[in-house]
Amino acid sequence: MAELRFRRVTKAFDEDAGLFDFSVQVEQGQAFGLLGPGGAGKSTALSLLMGFIRPDDGEVSIRGMDCFTQRHVLMQYVGYVPRDARLPARTTGDQFIRLLSAARGDTWRKRMQKLMERLDLNPLGDWAYMAPDDRRKVVLLLGFLNDPKILLLDEPCAGLDPNARNAVLDLIEEERQAGKTIFMTSHVFEEVQRCCDQVGIIREGRLVTVQPARALTYTRQKVYHITFEDIHQAAAFAQEWETGVELLRNRVIVAVPASPQVLLKTLTKYTVLDLVGGREELESSFLRSFGGDLV
Amino acid sequence: MTKRVLFSFQLKKQLGITLLFAAAASLLSAGAVLLYEEQHVLALADARAQSPALFAALGVGGSASLLQHLGALLYGFLLPVLGMVLGAVLAARLMAAQVETGEMAYWLALPQRRAAHALSQWGVLMACLAIFTVVPALVAAVAAMVFKPGALQVPWFAQLNLGLLGLYLASGSLGMMLSCGMDERRRARRLALLLSGLLLVIGLAGRVREVPGFVRWLSFYSLFDVPALTAGRMEGMLLILPGLAAVFLLAGMRWFAARDLPL
Numbered sequence: 001m002a003e004l005r006f007r008r009v010t011k012a013f014d015e016d017a018g019l020f021d022f023s024v025q026v027e028q029g030q031a032f033g034l035l036g037p038g039g040a041g042k043s044t045a046l047s048l049l050m051g052f053i054r055p056d057d058g059e060v061s062i063r064g065m066d067c068f069t070q071r072h073v074l075m076q077y078v079g080y081v082p083r084d085a086r087l088p089a090r091t092t093g094d095q096f097i098r099l100l101s102a103a104r105g106d107t108w109r110k111r112m113q114k115l116m117e118r119l120d121l122n123p124l125g126d127w128a129y130m131a132p133d134d135r136r137k138v139v140l141l142l143g144f145l146n147d148p149k150i151l152l153l154d155e156p157c158a159g160l161d162p163n164a165r166n167a168v169l170d171l172i173e174e175e176r177q178a179g180k181t182i183f184m185t186s187h188v189f190e191e192v193q194r195c196c197d198q199v200g201i202i203r204e205g206r207l208v209t210v211q212p213a214r215a216l217t218y219t220r221q222k223v224y225h226i227t228f229e230d231i232h233q234a235a236a237f238a239q240e241w242e243t244g245v246e247l248l249r250n251r252v253i254v255a256v257p258a259s260p261q262v263l264l265k266t267l268t269k270y271t272v273l274d275l276v277g278g279r280e281e282l283e284s285s286f287l288r289s290f291g292g293d294l295v
Numbered sequence: 296m297t298k299r300v301l302f303s304f305q306l307k308k309q310l311g312i313t314l315l316f317a318a319a320a321s322l323l324s325a326g327a328v329l330l331y332e333e334q335h336v337l338a339l340a341d342a343r344a345q346s347p348a349l350f351a352a353l354g355v356g357g358s359a360s361l362l363q364h365l366g367a368l369l370y371g372f373l374l375p376v377l378g379m380v381l382g383a384v385l386a387a388r389l390m391a392a393q394v395e396t397g398e399m400a401y402w403l404a405l406p407q408r409r410a411a412h413a414l415s416q417w418g419v420l421m422a423c424l425a426i427f428t429v430v431p432a433l434v435a436a437v438a439a440m441v442f443k444p445g446a447l448q449v450p451w452f453a454q455l456n457l458g459l460l461g462l463y464l465a466s467g468s469l470g471m472m473l474s475c476g477m478d479e480r481r482r483a484r485r486l487a488l489l490l491s492g493l494l495l496v497i498g499l500a501g502r503v504r505e506v507p508g509f510v511r512w513l514s515f516y517s518l519f520d521v522p523a524l525t526a527g528r529m530e531g532m533l534l535i536l537p538g539l540a541a542v543f544l545l546a547g548m549r550w551f552a553a554r555d556l557p558l
Contacts, residue, residue, distance in 0.1 A: 052403065053555040075406040082558065085397030088308060096401075103300045103405055142401065 001064050003028040003150065003181040004049065009058035011044055012205075019044050020205045022058070026198070031172075031182035033192030033213065036202035042185035043083060044205070046154045049183065050080055062150065079148030081140055083155045083185075086127065093123030093130060093138035097145065104146050115141045119167055132159050140168060144175070151175060153184035157191055169194050189216060222260065222277060226252045229271035237270055298415045301402065305419040309385055313423040316381045317430035320374060324435035327368040331361050331443055339367070352499040361439060361446040362455070366525035370455060372499070375462055375516065378427060379495060382467030383487035385423055389416040390474035390551070391483035400558045410548040417471050417544050424463040432456040448527070455524045461536035462519040466491045468540035472547035478557055515539055 002025035012018040019041045026032040034042050047053045048060045051071030060067045062074045087096045101108045116123065121137040130138070136159050143153065156172065157165045172195040176182055186192050192199050193213050201208045228234040231250045238247045241263075244255035256263050260277065267275070353372040390413065393399040402412050432452070439447035470487035477483035494514040501511020511517040518532045 047556075047558060050400070050404070050558070052400070052558045071403070072406055072408045072411075075404055078404070080400070080404040082397060082400045085400045085558070087401075088398055090308075099300065099304055100401060100405070 002026060003030070003063060004032070004183055005059070005061045006045070006048070007059045007061075009048065009055045009060055011048060011053060011055045013044075016204055017041075018205050019048070019055075022202075022205070022207055024200055024207065024210065026181060026183055028181055029176075029179045030198065031176045031180075031184070031196040033196035033199045034183070034185045034202055035187065035189065035192050035199055036185075037187060040202045041205040042187075042202060043154055045202075046080075046152055046183070046185060049152055050078075077149045079143045079146060079151050081143035081151075081153045081156050083158060085139065087135075087138070089128065090126065092126055093121075093134065096127070097123055097138065097141060100142055101145060106146070108145050108147070111147060112141070112145060115144055115171075118171055119164065133161055133164055136160055137164065140171075144171065149180060151180055151182045151184070153182065155185055155187070157186070157188070165191075192216075223253060223255050224260070224263065225274075225276040226254065226267065226272060227274035228252065229273060233270045237266070240266065298407070298411065301412075302415050302418055305389065305416060306422055309388065309419060309423050310426075312384065312388075313381065313426050314430075316377060317427050320377055320427065320431035321434035323369060323373060324365070324431040325438045327365050328361070328435055328438040328442060330368070331364045331446070336364065348503045348505065351502050351504065360448065360525075361443055362448050362451055363522075363525045365435060365447075365452070366455060366521045370459060370519075370521045370525075374431070374459060375466075375495065375519065378424065378459070378463040379466045379491045380488065381427055382420065382424060382463060383470040383484050383491060385420050386467060386470030386474040386487055387477075387480045387484035389420055390471065391477040392480035394478045394556055394558065395480050397558055399556060403556075403558070409552040413471075413475055413548045413551045414544070417468065417547070420467050420471055421464065424467050425460060428456055428460040428463060451525065451527045454527075455521070458519050458524050458533050458536075461533050461540075462516065464540040465515050465536045465543070466494075468543035468547070469494075472543040472550065475547035475551035476554065 004024075004026040006019075006022050006024045009022045010018070010020050012020065017039065022041070022045065024032065024034075024045075034045055036042050044053070048055060049062065049067055051067045051069075051074070054068040062078070065074055067074065087093070097112060101112065115121075119137045119141060121134060121141060123134070123138050123141070125134065127135065127138075140156060143151065143156075151172075153172070157168050160168060169191060172182065172184070176195060176197075182195070184192065184195065193216050196213045198210060199213045199216060200210045226234075226237070228237065228250045234247060234250045234252050238245045238252055241252075241254060246253040254263065393402065403409065436447060436449065436452065469491060470483075473487045473490070474483040477486070495516050497510060497514035498516025498519075500506050501508075501514065501517050515536060518535055520532070
């Protein structure tokens with residue numbers, strides 16, 4: 001039985017917003033990343049798993065139990081990191097962590113200490129005056145605190161500085177290696193590629209594709225910046241190459257899907273002053289493939 | 296365990312505003328006791344004779360005893376209004392505000408039913424309203440003991456406050472029911488004030504002799520009969536108020552448990 005399952009789920013907020021005929025299943029111990037631009041329906045998927053909303057059609061279940069009606073049972077196994085949720089007013093991060101820990105019937109002191117060190121977090125300040133980074137870390141700590149078997153993470157690294165982001169990604173990777181089931185959303189390829197086994201790409205509420213995270217690497221293109229001796233040669237090359245070319249005076253930017261061998265062979269006919277190659281940004285690749293804005 | 300921890304946390308959070316309202320009501324109570332002097336009582340009687348309909352609506356009756364005097368000045372209008380406002384404000388803070396800020400996501404990530412969370416929050420509201428009832432009553436009782444010894448009929452005064460608590464239970468639970476169905480604090484508060492205010496006005500209008508008798512039964516505020524309670528009569532109708540509170544609570548819990556939450 002799948003640990004997490006969406007079966008032909010539709011949850012429509014209006015014509016284009018929500019989730020439509022969405023089917024995904026995540027096995028026990030697997031990490032699944034849902035990747036997509038802002039407003040694609042990633043948080044809706046998590047809200048359905050958390051039982052905050054119920055689907056118009058289809059089924060959402062964890063361990064075979066309905067997420068809306070059996071939420072109170074499922075929450076024993078689940079750790080949740082919301083994307084954007086405030087702490088109660090006039091509460092310090094420390095107070096709130098201890099409160100939720102006590103509400104779960106355990107103090108989880110050792111784990112709390114360990115997580116605070118890992119995230120380099122000082123939760124003593126009032127939430128209202130905490131730096132955004134620290135706020136995010138408090139929310140992350142709350143999600144991981146009770147050593148849950150299932151982690152539901154909504155943009156876990158959103159708003160974190162690079163060091164903190166790395167620490168969080170390391171933590172998620174460790175949880176995956178410890179056999180936890182993970183469902184996370186992101187709009188950053190690198191995050192899901194690093195932490196997940198499977199990646200689903202979503203756009204306008206519809207699942208475009210599900211593929212192994214490793215496959216993301218192969219779908220990326222390589223982009224070369226070529227500077228020619230003069231503008232005529234650049235134009236002639238652009239005309240000859242035809243697709244994936246951008247002409248900028250005597251410079252050409254060209255996207256090459258696989259091996260650069262054909263490109264190099266073509267360039268022997270021209271006088272090339274400079275050739276800079278590199279991997280296309282994953283985000284650009286996403287935009288090229290699926291369109292839309294990633295933020 | 297979960298409920299106890301959350302209850303005490305939420306109660307502490309709401310204690311400040313509750314004590315603020317209780318302090319205001321206590322000042323009014325102490326002031327009303329001090330105003331129980333012959334010249335003030337006569338002045339009040341004169342004013343009542345000038346516009347009987349208005350004073351009847353506001354529940355201001357005779358001041359033959361200190362209890363009737365307190366009932367006339369405070370329990371007919373001022374304290375019910377203060378309690379209504381406090382109930383609406385607290386109810387909006389306890390449920391709708393948590394949905395609005397996203398704080399609810401943390402509470403619902405705990406292994407407890409939605410209805411259990413709503414029940415726990417209702418418990419906090421009731422505790423706050425009980426504090427708001429008891430503190431001014433104690434202040435009035437102490438002021439009466441100090442300044443008008445032997446003038447206050449304590450058992451009847453306790454009965455009057457029990458009736459007032461019943462009224463707060465009903466109006467607070469109405470606010471809680473509305474808050475359970477709302478995603479924004481301001482909207483929940485506004486709607487609760489509007490509806491409770493309307494019921495209060497209907498209740499006030501029902502006290503006026505010229506208004507048809509059935510009108511008073513359109514509002515639960517009519518069940519809190521101050522002249523009867525200050526005359527020492529225990530009104531069986533008062534038992535309807537906790538019953539109504541239970542109905543509002545159950546409806547709110549059901550509403551909250553069944554609806555989508557924008558978290």
